[in-house]
Amino acid sequence: MTQMCLRYNAINLSQGTPAYQPPDEVKAAAIKAIQEGYNQYSITWGAPEFREAIAHKMNTFNGIPTDAAKNVTVTCGSTEGMLSALLAIINPGDEVIIFEPFYENYGPDTIISGAKPVYVPLQETQTDDGDMRFTYDRNELKEAFSSHTKAIILNTPNNPLGKVFTLDELHEIADLCEVYDCIAVTDEIYEHMIYDGGEHFSIGALPQMRNRTITVSGLSKTYSMTGWRLGYVVAPEVLTDAIRKMHDFLTVGAPHPLQRAGVASLNLPQQYYTDLIAKYDNNRQKLVKILTDADFRCHPPEGAYYIMTDISDFGFEDDTAFGHWLVKEIGVGGVPGSSFYSRPELGKTKFRFMFSIADDILDEVGERLMKIRSKI
Ligand code: PLP
Secondary structure (H helix, E strand, O other), X not given: OHHHHHHHOOEEOOOOOXXXXXXXXXXXXXXXXXXXXXXXXXXXXXXXXXHHHHHHHHHHHHOOOOOHHHHEEEEEHHHHHHHHHHHHHOOOOOEEXXXXXXXXXXXXXXHHOOOEEEEEEOEEEEOOOOOEEEEOOHHHHHHHOOOOEEEEEEEOOOOOOOOOOOHHHHHHHHXXXXXXXXXXXXXXXXXXXXXXXXXXXXXXXXXXXXXXXXXXXXXXXXXXXXXXXXXXXXXXXXXXXXXXHHHHHHHOXXXXXXXXXXXXXXXXXXXXXXXXXXXXXXXXXXXXXXXXXXXXXXXXXXXXXXXXEEXXXXXXXXXXXXXXXXXHHHOEEOEEHHHHOOOHHHHOOEEEEEOOOXXXXXXXXXXXXXXXXXXX
């Protein structure tokens, strides 16, 4: 979709690349680290001061008791973190449960590591307050677990739906992990982007999950530095040993000078996060209005920076046909929903837009999308 957007000069709301820059003091810390000579490999599982900063953040923000020496592995983005984690724990014949729709990498990661993916649908449901949110069916979740289940992948806040798992949902998942003796592998890369006063809960903070959770996160989204490739995995010591081996053989280590600057990111004051949420919330509200005014069916996401829409009212053959038409005729790009499902037909009425985008460009998106009805 990005290539098509470039070809047709369309506004690209497909890729999850932040429109912003890291704070100046963080950029300065990276330059300083290069000038001071941090230009060779760090310890393969991460520079000690960066691991210390991560451990501090895990203890205070996530509520997961973390020792920098025993529990933290710095990886090349959370992308590598997720794959190293799965490669470390999967044995032939294992199954991994994945909520669907899912961030595109989880399916391939599961298959590369030798496991069979088992999908559990997330459906739009009405809450008692009349709001719409994405939830799973309890029985469907229970039925997905078996003696073959090694892990369940969670993503909260979730891409592509913006779902934020509640404490009750995490307790329910934790109980099943205990019964079936399996591990929660949780991707929390959007943990700082939650709206309407909602709260981020880490399943690894539940006492019953201390020995069976692998938490994957990173700096890409929170500090607008997807190109720096800084991620990390926090896990019990015995799992960390295996994860560090996988990580060493896959990538050796994340960029050393950028890890030094990562410390400056993690030390930013609380105000940074307050401003971040305010900025994204403004974009969220604006894009929801633009999309509903243009006859997309959607509701405000609880977290992350994506809006999953329903496009069935536009009458296209499928999501891909709609996506191509939208780029060529309207000049806006998004991601066909089928990319987030195991079987394309499940997502053929869905289409995802992202809202990490400058304010004036969002205004232009609004003007362009208003032309949809007159062109169909
Ligand atoms: N996890 C999720 C849910 C994402 O949406 C993305 C990027 O879009 C990533 C992980 C990739 O993160 P990283 O840059 O840390 O590899």
